[in-house]
Amino acid sequence: MIKIERRDETSNLIYFLTPVLAIFLTLVTGAIIFYLLGFKPLEALKFFFITPISDLYGLSELLVKATPLCLIAIGLSFCFKSNNWNIGAEGQLTFGGIVGGGVALLFYNHEGFYVLPLIILAGAIGGMVFAMIPAILKIYFNTNEILVSLMLVYVSKLLLDYLVVGPWSNPEGFNFPETRQFNDSARLPVLFEGLRIHAGIFIALVSVFLAWIVLFKTYLGFQIKVSGLSLKTAKYAGFKGKTMILLVFMVSGACAGLAGVGEITGPIGQLHRMISPEYGFTAIIVAFLGRLNPIGIVFASLIVALTYLGAETAQIFLQVPKYTGQVFQGMILFFLLASDFLLFFRIKFLGFKKYEY
Amino acid sequence: MNIDINFLGILIGAIMASSVPLILAASGELITERSGVLNLGVEGMMIIGAISGFALMVITDNLFLAIIGSMLSGLLLSLIFGFLTQSLLTNHVATGLALTIFGIGLSAMIGKDFVGIPGKEFPLLFVNLKEVIPLFGPIFFGHSIVFYFAFLLPFGTNYFLKKTKIGLIVRAVGDSPISAANQGINVLLVRYCCILYGGAMCGLGGAYLSLIYTPQWIENMTAGRGWIALALVVFATWSPLKVLVGAIIFGGITILQLHMQAMGIRIPVQFLSALPYIMTIVVLVIISRDSRKIKLNTPTSLGQIFYKEK
Numbered sequence: 291m292i293k294i295e296r297r298d299e300t301s302n303l304i305y306f307l308t309p310v311l312a313i314f315l316t317l318v319t320g321a322i323i324f325y326l327l328g329f330k331p332l333e334a335l336k337f338f339f340i341t342p343i344s345d346l347y348g349l350s351e352l353l354v355k356a357t358p359l360c361l362i363a364i365g366l367s368f369c370f371k372s373n374n375w376n377i378g379a380e381g382q383l384t385f386g387g388i389v390g391g392g393v394a395l396l397f398y399n400h401e402g403f404y405v406l407p408l409i410i411l412a413g414a415i416g417g418m419v420f421a422m423i424p425a426i427l428k429i430y431f432n433t434n435e436i437l438v439s440l441m442l443v444y445v446s447k448l449l450l451d452y453l454v455v456g457p458w459s460n461p462e463g464f465n466f467p468e469t470r471q472f473n474d475s476a477r478l479p480v481l482f483e484g485l486r487i488h489a490g491i492f493i494a495l496v497s498v499f500l501a502w503i504v505l506f507k508t509y510l511g512f513q514i515k516v517s518g519l520s521l522k523t524a525k526y527a528g529f530k531g532k533t534m535i536l537l538v539f540m541v542s543g544a545c546a547g548l549a550g551v552g553e554i555t556g557p558i559g560q561l562h563r564m565i566s567p568e569y570g571f572t573a574i575i576v577a578f579l580g581r582l583n584p585i586g587i588v589f590a591s592l593i594v595a596l597t598y599l600g601a602e603t604a605q606i607f608l609q610v611p612k613y614t615g616q617v618f619q620g621m622i623l624f625f626l627l628a629s630d631f632l633l634f635f636r637i638k639f640l641g642f643k644k645y646e647y
Numbered sequence: 648m649n650i651d652i653n654f655l656g657i658l659i660g661a662i663m664a665s666s667v668p669l670i671l672a673a674s675g676e677l678i679t680e681r682s683g684v685l686n687l688g689v690e691g692m693m694i695i696g697a698i699s700g701f702a703l704m705v706i707t708d709n710l711f712l713a714i715i716g717s718m719l720s721g722l723l724l725s726l727i728f729g730f731l732t733q734s735l736l737t738n739h740v741a742t743g744l745a746l747t748i749f750g751i752g753l754s755a756m757i758g759k760d761f762v763g764i765p766g767k768e769f770p771l772l773f774v775n776l777k778e779v780i781p782l783f784g785p786i787f788f789g790h791s792i793v794f795y796f797a798f799l800l801p802f803g804t805n806y807f808l809k810k811t812k813i814g815l816i817v818r819a820v821g822d823s824p825i826s827a828a829n830q831g832i833n834v835l836l837v838r839y840c841c842i843l844y845g846g847a848m849c850g851l852g853g854a855y856l857s858l859i860y861t862p863q864w865i866e867n868m869t870a871g872r873g874w875i876a877l878a879l880v881v882f883a884t885w886s887p888l889k890v891l892v893g894a895i896i897f898g899g900i901t902i903l904q905l906h907m908q909a910m911g912i913r914i915p916v917q918f919l920s921a922l923p924y925i926m927t928i929v930v931l932v933i934i935s936r937d938s939r940k941i942k943l944n945t946p947t948s949l950g951q952i953f954y955k956e957k
Contacts, residue, residue, distance in 0.1 A: 306775060320810035323753075326758075327756060375685075375740055377740060377744065388836075425715050427928070427931075427932055427935075428863065431930075431931075431932045431934075432934040432935045433931045433932055433935040433936045434881075434931065434935070436685075436687075436740055437878070437881055437927070437928075437931060438928055438931060439876075440687075440874065440877075440898045441878055441924040441925075441927050441928050442924070442928070443894075444874065444921065444924045445924050445925060448917040448918075448920050448921040449917065449921070452915045452918070452919050454916035456915060462852060471648070471772060485912050504844060519954065544894060563883075571744065571748065572705065572748070574741065574744055575745070575748070578741055579729060588809065597754045603861070609759070610754075610757035610759065611756060611758075611759050611866060612868065613751055613752045613754075613755035613756070613867070614752055614755065614756055615752065616748045616752030616755075617752035617753050617756060618752075619745075619749075619752070620691075620746065620747075620748040620749025620750070620753075621745075623741060623742075623744070623748075624731065624742070624745050624749065626737050627731055627735070627737035627738065627742055627745070628731055630735075630737065631735040631736060631737070635737075637737075640789075
């Protein structure tokens with residue numbers, strides 16, 4: 291017989307080591323899947339995880355993809371830590387992109403230094419306002435924020451689709467579903483000539499730093515942590531639950547909005563239908579893999595960005611579909627969640643004697 | 648006039664056909680949710696059902712095997728979800744999302760050799776009646792067996808939940824797993840069964856797309872229908888018969904878009920597409936602020952991890 295019981299305490303070391311275990315198990319299972327589909331497993335893994343980052347261009351691409359993931363996941367960590375399930379970051383990213391892009395088009399003929407900050411601010415506010423919808427509905431009508439934030443993803447994506455096909459489409463664009471290319475003054479500067487890595491990475495790094503301070507050094511961070519551990523305790527301590535719900539959603543939405551505006555003013559340079567390859571959903575994996583810890587999220591965003599990059603490389607060299615990266619993203623989260631079981635529970639072997647419940 | 652009536656019949660028939668995958672997936676997910684489990688992996692299980700059904704059809708040339716296989720593959724994928732959330736007590740939301748992401752990726756990998764292969768004609772029933780009876784002919788006849796199954800399913804689900812003992816047990820587990828367990832009900836077993844059933848129905852919904860509705864394999868061909876099915880369960884306030892009504896409304900919106908484009912009506916299609924999602928949010932607000940309404944059918948323990956100290 292075996293018996294499962296809750297552990298009294300969990301060691302901090304194991305807490306941060308299980309993500310490594312999850313990544314290892316993902317690689318092993320990935321190799322098995324590649325083998326079953328008729329590829330040489332080690333060669334496939336090499337194309338997936340080593341080839342893409344073996345030159346400077348690849349490393350720059352890795353950071354380009356990790357930047358939005360990191361930003362969104364930082365925001366999500368505020369929500370998840372306090373037990374608020376915002377899973378609509380993809381929608382907040384899109385809406386931030388729409389508002390930021392709208393400002394960029396509005397200031398199309400301006401070339402001042404103020405244009406870019408204005409666009410970025412607009413994007414952050416856009417994402418923030420969009421995230422306030424599920425928060426306010428949750429506070430006043432007791433609606434489920436998971437479902438509302440999820441539904442809004444599709445609403446914002448369809449709105450973007452409408453805008454780039456219709457009123458905002460490039461007048462000289464032969465009816466392609468895209469806006470004009472933004473002016474140079476509306477673009478985030480590229481850091482190195484010939485590479486795509488852009489100044490957006492600094493926005494991400496600053497947000498990591500700020501998140502660390504807020505979460506670990508302020509009263510608000512303490513409130514968030516307590517509410518996540520026990521809502522009853524939080525109420526007993528007299529924390530204002532409603533204000534906090536609104537606040538964490540606003541932080542989370544602003545981060546997603548920043549990621550969206552960072553994409554359109556950075557690598558993309560215009561609005562079109564596909565401004566994000568589901569970064570908003572993938573960032574949920576990043577937040578979990580990083581253990582909702584700002585530093586952890588930085589590492590996690592690099593690892594998950596590699597699955598995007600690896601899928602692109604493998605598509606070229608192995609002719610696998612670009613969606614292959616998602617197999618790895620899904621598996622990482624499966625294994626991570628599964629290994630959490632060992633963190634919080636212990637399995638006791640009791641021999642084969644029948645025992646009393 | 649005759650032509651108009653026939654056109655109306657064909658239009659309604661098309662709306663009903665487009666709502667079939669939604670009815671199947673939503674009915675399955677409804678049972679899962681009524682047992683207190685929120686599985687956000689609907690889209691992933693549907694797309695895996697779509698590719699497995701199509702691949703089996705190409706390999707075995709047997710449509711019956713293809714249908715069974717699609718249900719089994721949806722079931723297998725939901726088994727991952729069941730094992731993680733029920734046995735390893737993982738978070739329902741995160742696990743379900745991982746399932747969808749994983750399913751979309753895996754289906755594309757499996758399907759890479761099946762892109763561009765033409766599908767097979769699926770046998771349709773009562774084709775001769777379709778031509779004979781005006782209006783009702785094209786609505787009710789000349790459809791596949793899966794179509795008829797889908798439209799009977801909500802009635803069966805309703806009967807199961809309201810009139811049978813097992814249905815009562817499922818509801819009890821969803822509303823209060825702890826009291827159910829104290830009554831001697833094996834909560835884990837019930838939830839596993841509901842999760843697997845939900846997976847099988849999602850798989851079937853996916854197979855309807857790749858075998859019958861648009862008989863071919865296209866990457867990501869479910870195109871968000873899984874998320875609409877999830878919305879539908881909420882929209883229907885967890886009541887099987889309302890799933891039927893909701894699916895026809897949501898399916899109707901899809902078909903209407905196509906016709907409006909053809910007729911040149913100047914309402915942006917995107918606004919119509921967004922309607923199901925906006926309507927779901929409105930319904931959520933209405934049912935959530937009235938605690939009596941939400942108590943009526945909503946499984947109280949939805950999405951909560953159940954763990955019984957032994």
